[in-house]
Each structure stands twice: as structure tokens, then as C-alpha cells.
Amino acid sequence: MNRKITDIFREKEKTFSLEFFPPKTPKGVEQLYRTADELNKLGPDFVSVTYGAGGSTRGATMEICAEIQKRFDIAVMHHLTCVGHSRSELKAILDQAKANNIRNILSLRGDPPKGVEIWEPAPDGFEYCYQLNDFIRDNYGDFFSVGVAGFPEGHIHCPDKATDTKHLKIKIEHGGEFIITQLFFDNTVYSEYLERLKNEGVQVRVIPGILPITSYEGLLKFCNTCGATVTQEVHDIFKLLSGDEQATAEAGIDFAVRQCKDLLDRGAPGLHFFTLNKTEPVREIWKRLGIK
Numbered sequence: 379m380n381r382k383i384t385d386i387f388r389e390k391e392k393t394f395s396l397e398f399f400p401p402k403t404p405k406g407v408e409q410l411y412r413t414a415d416e417l418n419k420l421g422p423d424f425v426s427v428t429y430g431a432g433g434s435t436r437g438a439t440m441e442i443c444a445e446i447q448k449r450f451d452i453a454v455m456h457h458l459t460c461v462g463h464s465r466s467e468l469k470a471i472l473d474q475a476k477a478n479n480i481r482n483i484l485s486l487r488g489d490p491p492k493g494v495e496i497w498e499p500a501p502d503g504f505e506y507c508y509q510l511n512d513f514i515r516d517n518y519g520d521f522f523s524v525g526v527a528g529f530p531e532g533h534i535h536c537p538d539k540a541t542d543t544k545h546l547k548i549k550i551e552h553g554g555e556f557i558i559t560q561l562f563f564d565n566t567v568y569s570e571y572l573e574r575l576k577n578e579g580v581q582v583r584v585i586p587g588i589l590p591i592t593s594y595e596g597l598l599k600f601c602n603t604c605g606a607t608v609t610q611e612v613h614d615i616f617k618l619l620s621g622d623e624q625a626t627a628e629a630g631i632d633f634a635v636r637q638c639k640d641l642l643d644r645g646a647p648g649l650h651f652f653t654l655n656k657t658e659p660v661r662e663i664w665k666r667l668g669i670k
């Protein structure tokens with residue numbers, strides 16, 4: 379199925395979607411297709427595939443998007459970053475996405491490669507995501523649905539939330555059609571974010587990104603890089619379970635179910651799950667939420 383996410387929005391008030399990352403080995407990729415097959419039985423509205431910070435998995439994003447679309451007849455979204463890419467390289471990737479009839483792009487600036495502190499655009503590349511949005515619109519009209527990333531707590535390198543909101547508004551004015559958020563664990567942060575966006579006149583869907591916690595140490599490491607707050611409640615629950623995989627996974631499912639129910643009650647227009655390429659947590663959360 380080669381549907382645009384914005385067309386799906388026209389039919390559904392809430393969407394439930396899954397995010398995968400490209401494994402590094404062919405064996406890992408085959409395992410991912412088995413995971414996607416299992417999770418596809420839940421009936422997700424779309425799936426997305428992340429784009430590596432650099433190196434070997436970048437081409438794999440296209441291959442996996444095309445294959446998932448073909449095998450499972452589901453709408454896919456290709457993440458794309460500006461990291462290390464000139465305009466002509468970005469054009470070649472987008473041309474290939476178009477040739478594969480992939481209709482959805484999550485447009486991102488990306489982060490500096492490992493070991494590099496300061497963000498620098500590539501020669502003849504883009505400095506900010508909104509410029510990539512413009513590039514997509516200028517070259518492909520409305521062929522692609524374009525999503526952008528949102529940061530309910532503010533982007534780690536943005537001085538304050540008000541400035542972050544203004545930057546997000548610019549991304550939307552430059553062609554972003556919906557927002558998928560960074561993970562967060564305190565739902566009041568999401569509600570306050572919606573309020574800020576509403577006050578700025580941003581009207582697109584803001585789909586919360588949900589991480590089912592499966593490792594306390596992994597979570598601390600990730601949140602340290604992306605700037606998301608690990609709440610006291612999360613520390614209290616997961617620190618004690620650290621090292622016990624089974625107990626952490628079960629508590630992660632319980633936590634996510636509570637968080638998701640509350641988000642849906644607050645009017646969230648769906649949920650986007652960071653699956654970490656695992657089947658079980660999302661399958662169980664989906665079942666307990668009664669998502670049809």
C-alpha cells in the first residue's frame with residue numbers, strides 16, 4: 379500500500395504506528411521482517427524506518443521501507459536527515475523514494491556524527507530541517523506527506539521552550555504536515571506542549587512518540603543524548619529492576635499502557651511506538667489498550 383499519511387488522517391481521527399531501525403547485518407534485516415510481519419497483524423496505520431547517523435545502515439532505510447511496503451501492504455515513512463548530505467545527494471535519495479512509490483518522509487536535520495560537538499551542515503547541504511522541507515516541496519510538490527520531529531521538553535540545543543515552539547512553527551509553515559514527538563514520560567509536558575503550539579497557531583497533529591522501556595541503563599544513556607527527562611517515577615520503578623530483563627519488560631509494558639491511556643484521554647491523535655525492533659512489548663501494549 380502506498381498511501382500518504384495525510385490521506386490516512388482524513389479517514390482516521392487517531393493513528394497507531396510503529397518505528398523500526400535498520401539492523402546492521404543481513405541476518406538482522408531478515409529478523410526485522412519477521413518482527414514487522416508479527417506486528418503488522420495488529421493493523422498499524424503506518425510504519426517508519428529511521429535513518430542512521432552515518433555509515434552502513436543509511437541505504438538500508440530505503441531497502442527496508444520498500445520491502446516492508448511490498449511484503450505487508452502497509453504505508454511506510456522513510457526518515458531522512460541532512461547529516462553529511464549535499465542537495466544533490468538528498469535529491470538522489472528522494473528520487474529513489476519516489477521511484478519506490480514511498481509516499482511519506484520524516485524530514486529531520488539530524489545530529490552531528492559521533493565525536494563531533496557542533497552541528498555543521500554539509501557543503502551545499504542544509505542547516506535546518508525547514509530547509510529540507512522546502513527542498514522536498516520545491517522538487518516534488520505534494521507527492522510526499524512530510525512529517526517533522528517535535529520536542530515537548532524543547533530540543534536539547536534550543537535555549538528555551540518558547541524559541542523551540544517558534545522553530546517548530548517554521549517547520550510547519552515550510553511544509554511539515556504532522557509532528558511526531560520525542561519520547562517523554564510526564565504527560566503534563568505533552569499537554570503544555572499542545573497548549574504552546576495552539577497559542578502559536580500550529581494546528582497539525584502532534585503524535586506522541588512512546589518508548590516501552592526494556593532497559594533502565596539503555597534508557598538513561600539515550601535520554602542523556604537526546605535531553606528527555608527521566609522522571610522520578612521512572613527512576614523509582616526501573617532502577618530497582620535494573621538487570622532483570624523480564625521484570626523490566628513487564629514494568630515497561632505496565633508503564634506504557636498507563637501513559638498511553640492517559641494520553642488518549644487527553645486527546646492525543648494516536649500513538650507512535652519506538653519498537654526497538656522488538657515484537658512483544660508493543661504487541662502486549664496494543665492488546666491491553668484495545669487498539670483496533
Ligand SMILES: Cc1cc2nc3c(=O)[nH]c(=O)nc-3n(C[C@H](O)[C@H](O)[C@H](O)COP(=O)(O)OP(=O)(O)OC[C@H]3O[C@@H](n4cnc5c(N)ncnc54)[C@H](O)[C@@H]3O)c2cc1C
Nearest residue numbers: 428429457486487488506507527533535536545558559560
Ligand atoms: C520522532 C523522531 C524521529 C527521529 N528520527 C531520527 C532518525 O531517523 N535519524 C536521526 O539521525 N535522528 C532522528 N531523530 C533525532 C533528530 O534528528 C535530532 O533530534 C536533531 O537534533 C534535531 O532534528 P530536527 O529535525 O528536529 O532539527 P531542526 O528542527 O532543524 O532543529 C535543530 C536545532 O536547530 C534549531 N532550529 C530549528 N529551526 C531553526 C531556525 N529556523 N532558526 C534557528 N534555529 C533553528 C532547533 O531549535 C534545534 O535546536 C528523530 C527525532 C524524533 C523526535
